[in-house]
Amino acid sequence: MPFAKSSFGVILAAALIASATRGSGSAAEDRGSQLLRQGMEAPRTVSYVGQLETVRFSSSRANATIVRIWHLAPTMTRRWYLAPEGLYNDYIITRGSSSYQFDTKKSEVQISHNPVLDDQVAAEDSLSRILTNYRATIAPGDIIAGRPTTSLILVNKFTGERVMRLWLDTKTHLVLRKEEYHGNGAVASETRFEDLRYTNAIPRELFSTDAPTGFVQVAGRDYAMPSADIDRVIHAAGFAPVEPTNLPQGFKLASGDATTVNGVRTLHLTYSDGLRTLSLFENATGAAADFGALRPLTIQFEGHDAQYVEDGPTTLLTWKEHGLYFALVGDLLRSELLEIAKSVVP
Amino acid sequence: MTEHLNTALLIDYLRRELPPEDDALVLAHLEKCPACRREYEIEVSLSDALKTAAAREEFEFPSLVAARVWEEIRNARPSPLAQIAAFFRPSFAVPLVAAAVLAAFFFATPFGQRGLTPKINAAYYLEAHAAQQAQNPLDERGPAAAQLIETAALDTSAPTELADDVNQGLAAPSAFDAVR
Numbered sequence: 001m002p003f004a005k006s007s008f009g010v011i012l013a014a015a016l017i018a019s020a021t022r023g024s025g026s027a028a029e030d031r032g033s034q035l036l037r038q039g040m041e042a043p044r045t046v047s048y049v050g051q052l053e054t055v056r057f058s059s060s061r062a063n064a065t066i067v068r069i070w071h072l073a074p075t076m077t078r079r080w081y082l083a084p085e086g087l088y089n090d091y092i093i094t095r096g097s098s099s100y101q102f103d104t105k106k107s108e109v110q111i112s113h114n115p116v117l118d119d120q121v122a123a124e125d126s127l128s129r130i131l132t133n134y135r136a137t138i139a140p141g142d143i144i145a146g147r148p149t150t151s152l153i154l155v156n157k158f159t160g161e162r163v164m165r166l167w168l169d170t171k172t173h174l175v176l177r178k179e180e181y182h183g184n185g186a187v188a189s190e191t192r193f194e195d196l197r198y199t200n201a202i203p204r205e206l207f208s209t210d211a212p213t214g215f216v217q218v219a220g221r222d223y224a225m226p227s228a229d230i231d232r233v234i235h236a237a238g239f240a241p242v243e244p245t246n247l248p249q250g251f252k253l254a255s256g257d258a259t260t261v262n263g264v265r266t267l268h269l270t271y272s273d274g275l276r277t278l279s280l281f282e283n284a285t286g287a288a289a290d291f292g293a294l295r296p297l298t299i300q301f302e303g304h305d306a307q308y309v310e311d312g313p314t315t316l317l318t319w320k321e322h323g324l325y326f327a328l329v330g331d332l333l334r335s336e337l338l339e340i341a342k343s344v345v346p
Numbered sequence: 347m348t349e350h351l352n353t354a355l356l357i358d359y360l361r362r363e364l365p366p367e368d369d370a371l372v373l374a375h376l377e378k379c380p381a382c383r384r385e386y387e388i389e390v391s392l393s394d395a396l397k398t399a400a401a402r403e404e405f406e407f408p409s410l411v412a413a414r415v416w417e418e419i420r421n422a423r424p425s426p427l428a429q430i431a432a433f434f435r436p437s438f439a440v441p442l443v444a445a446a447v448l449a450a451f452f453f454a455t456p457f458g459q460r461g462l463t464p465k466i467n468a469a470y471y472l473e474a475h476a477a478q479q480a481q482n483p484l485d486e487r488g489p490a491a492a493q494l495i496e497t498a499a500l501d502t503s504a505p506t507e508l509a510d511d512v513n514q515g516l517a518a519p520s521a522f523d524a525v526r
Contacts, residue, residue, distance in 0.1 A: 112393050114477050223477050255478075262464045270478050279475040283466070290465035316470070327468075327473040 056312025
């Protein structure tokens with residue numbers, strides 16, 4: 001049966017080719033995932049001195065930040081601000097979850113605590129979510145700050161959109177450059193090292209948190225560790241919250257926190273797909289947002305007068321409905337946030 | 347007003363009894379005429395001396411008489427009309443009206459629309475969001491998010507033209523050049 005023989009041969013060949021292709025694709029994906037993990041973990045093992053430049057784009061302007069940075073692995077970092085002008089000469093020392101922000105114009109040091117800054121479990125969760133929702137594809141890198149890099153493109157598995165591109169140092173895997181993109185392909189932010197030197201010989205005095213003479217010590221924000229036990233958080237909030245029914249694919253409720261802000265019991269729910277985070281704040285005591293120096297714009301959706309402001313690629317949208325006041329914050333396009341807001345129906 | 351000022355005019359000026367236009371003319375003349383200024387200063391000192399002398403000559407009201415007058419005042423019972431009128435004195439009426447207005451405000455205004463309801467600073471939302479995002483090791487804003495939000499809010503510079511291009515995906519690969 002020559003036909004049977006030849007068809008069997010063709011099928012066998014096709015199966016072998018398919019298997020080999022799948023195997024090589026899977027291996028490449030594994031390598032991308034491994035590289036991503038190495039990039040996320042690099043700051044815990046690599047010490048360096050460098051200059052980091054960031055530009056965050058909103059719909060009408062770009063905010064640039066230039067920081068001289070000293071990092072001593074695993075968790076000590078000093079950031080000295082050269083730009084924007086309003087932060088010039090100010091510096092921030094981070095030691096684990098504590099931050100000491102030295103305002104040289106006001107001569108004060110503000111001490112804040114944010115447990116998530118040094119939470120390895122949360123970092124691991126982030127990586128797990130990223131790998132669930134994104135495909136990490138390796139691409140040719142460039143020379144960044146004089147160092148050869150390997151590039152990693154993170155593509156959303158549901159939409160096929162490129163959401164982030166990283167350039168990792170080929171040897172240390174430190175992320176030397178990062179670009180984030182909106183759903184429409186526009187650049188949301190770009191960060192890169194302009195100058196970098198790896199060294200462990202960083203004087204410990206640089207990380208001293210002692211207040212210089214004449215500085216006043218003031219308490220900053222003391223963030224609570226967000227909880228994954230949402231039922232307990234909702235109970236602590238003291239009112240029945242509303243959740244969005246329409247979230248971008250891959251976003252899931254990650255954590256919650258009930259806290260009192262200016263005497264108002266406020267619920268903060270955090271949704272994430274690993275790379276991007278979305279915050280929904282709710283209060284039932286009629287406390288609207290006070291925009292202060294921020295200049296909000298008004299927008300209408302489904303009969304609601306909503307207000308929004310942009311902070312770089314981050315948009316804050318606030319509105320009220322049936323006695324509940326909502327604030328939605330995320331690095332998403334305004335149109336995407338509006339779609340989510342429409343699905344928050346009390 | 348080229349001539350020197352006469353004494354009557356100076357006294358009227360001193361007592362602020364001149365019409366505004368004459369008062370201004372006298373003031374202007376005094377500023378440029380040393381002789382009249384000297385005359386004016388003499389009038390000022392003379393006036394002060396007279397006031398001091400008059401004060402010294404004031405007689406004390408006899409204490410016994412004063413005591414009897416005060417006793418009469420205390421013993422005098424106000425008429426019913428005067429008592430009602432006293433109720434509307436500002437010291438009584440103003441606090442009463444204020445209390446009534448506050449009560450009306452608190453009990454008549456629907457819950458959730460009161461002006462005294464606390465507000466939440468919008469920057470808090472941005473900061474709390476940034477704090478959560480900081481758990482992602484790929485986030486670069488770190489603990490400076492609050493300051494960056496504040497600085498961006500105070501930034502009154504003109505919008506960057508290139509940003510629109512960037513948002514339309516038309517920007518050059520190195521968007522840093524736009525802000526350097």
